[in-house]
Structure formats: C-alpha cells, structure tokens
Amino acid sequence: MGTLPITDDVRLREGLIAGSEQALAEVYDTFSPYVFGMALQMTRDRGAAEDITQEVFVDLWRRPERFDPHRAPLRGWLCMIARRRGIDWVRRHRTRVTVQIAAAEATPEDVVLNSTTHRQVRRAVADLPDTHREAVLLAYYDGLTYREVAQALNIPEGTAKWRLRNALHRLGERLLAEGL
Structure with a gap:
C-alpha cells in the first residue's frame, strides 16, 4: 500500500532505467539542492556533503530500480538516502576523531x-x-x-x-x- 505516484517521478524513473542521461540531468538539476542540504545538515561539513550528494546520484544512476514512485516521492527518497549516508559519515568521523585524540594522548x-x-x-x-x-x-x-x-x-x-x-x-x- 503506497501513495499515488507523482507523474514526473514515474517518468524520470523510467528514463533512468532506460539509461537516459537526460533523465539523470533533470533529476540532478531538480533535486541536488535538497540532497546537498540534507547531507550538509547531517554532517556540517561542506566537502562531505558534496561527496554524499555525488554518491546518492551515482547510486541512483547505477540502480534506479531501487526507487519506487508508488512508495515515496523521488525528492523524499533521495533525501532519505542522503540522510542515511550523512549519519554513516558522522559515525565514521566521530570514531576517527576519537582514535586520533586517543593516539595523541597515548x-x-x-x-x-x-x-x-x-x-x-x-x-x-x-x-x-x-x-x-x-x-x-x-x-x-x-x-x-x-x-x-x-x-x-x-x-x-x-x-x-x-x-x-x-x-x-x-x-x-x-x-x-x-x-x-
């Protein structure tokens, strides 16, 4: 049971599955500010947010079938992926900083x-x-x-x-x- 899909999301998904670079460019142009904003909000690091944004769109390009417009709008789905990657980045970064501090004091x-x-x-x-x-x-x-x-x-x-x-x-x- 899902929501009614947004017509553009269905069209874009079909284009991505067909390998349309134009569909990817449209998705990127439309949604990259939201994805970047979510990644920046999670990491508070501009470079990490840029990397996460790139990873999200590369992953969408490689596996567009993972997005289901009947379950969520494309914008929300992309932001959810960015949020998860941001959380993972924060966890890894926090561990790295803790190890560096411990090594400096060892x-x-x-x-x-x-x-x-x-x-x-x-x-x-x-x-x-x-x-x-x-x-x-x-x-x-x-x-x-x-x-x-x-x-x-x-x-x-x-x-x-x-x-x-x-x-x-x-x-x-x-x-x-x-x-x-």
Whole structure:
C-alpha cells in the first residue's frame, strides 16, 4: 500500500532505467539542492556533503530500480538516502576523531598494550567462520550498515544482523577468555 505516484517521478524513473542521461540531468538539476542540504545538515561539513550528494546520484544512476514512485516521492527518497549516508559519515568521523585524540594522548605503555590488543582482536576475527568474518569486516572495518552488509553479501537483512550478533558474541567470549 503506497501513495499515488507523482507523474514526473514515474517518468524520470523510467528514463533512468532506460539509461537516459537526460533523465539523470533533470533529476540532478531538480533535486541536488535538497540532497546537498540534507547531507550538509547531517554532517556540517561542506566537502562531505558534496561527496554524499555525488554518491546518492551515482547510486541512483547505477540502480534506479531501487526507487519506487508508488512508495515515496523521488525528492523524499533521495533525501532519505542522503540522510542515511550523512549519519554513516558522522559515525565514521566521530570514531576517527576519537582514535586520533586517543593516539595523541597515548603513552608508550598504551601503544604497546593497544598493539597487543589489536593483534588479539585481529586473530579472533580471523578465526571466525567465513560467513561471520565477512559480515564483521564489512560492518566494522568498512563501516557498512546492516542493510549494506546484507546487500554486499546478497543475504536478507535479518541474516546479516544475526551473523553480526553471533560473531560479536563469539569474539566477546574468546577475548574474555584471553583476559581482554
């Protein structure tokens, strides 16, 4: 059950699916200010907002069939994608800043302990079953969401969540047993 589609959205989707660069240009010209605005609002970083805007339209060009005009208007759908990517950027950026601050304040003893801990974690991840290890690498090393992990592995989202939850449980048990 969806909303009545906007006629232009249906036309643009059909054009994109047919590979029309003119349709992409029209979508970009019409909606890029909204997508950029959403990305900028989420990240508060002009460069990141520009990158996210580009990613959103490249993704639309590559997979236009993902947009369904019967479920949402194109403007709202594009802004939702920009918002999600903005959230992901903020999460990655926050983690990077925290790591940089911690590294700047680290003592030589901290560096040795962190090096040992990283080695133990890498070894524990390497020992996971292949399906679990792939999910962990995509989610925690590449920064993908559950949905993106599911898409990358071509599995249902629920399966991706289960694999990650199970892998984290296994990692936790092993590292606890190793004294971490």
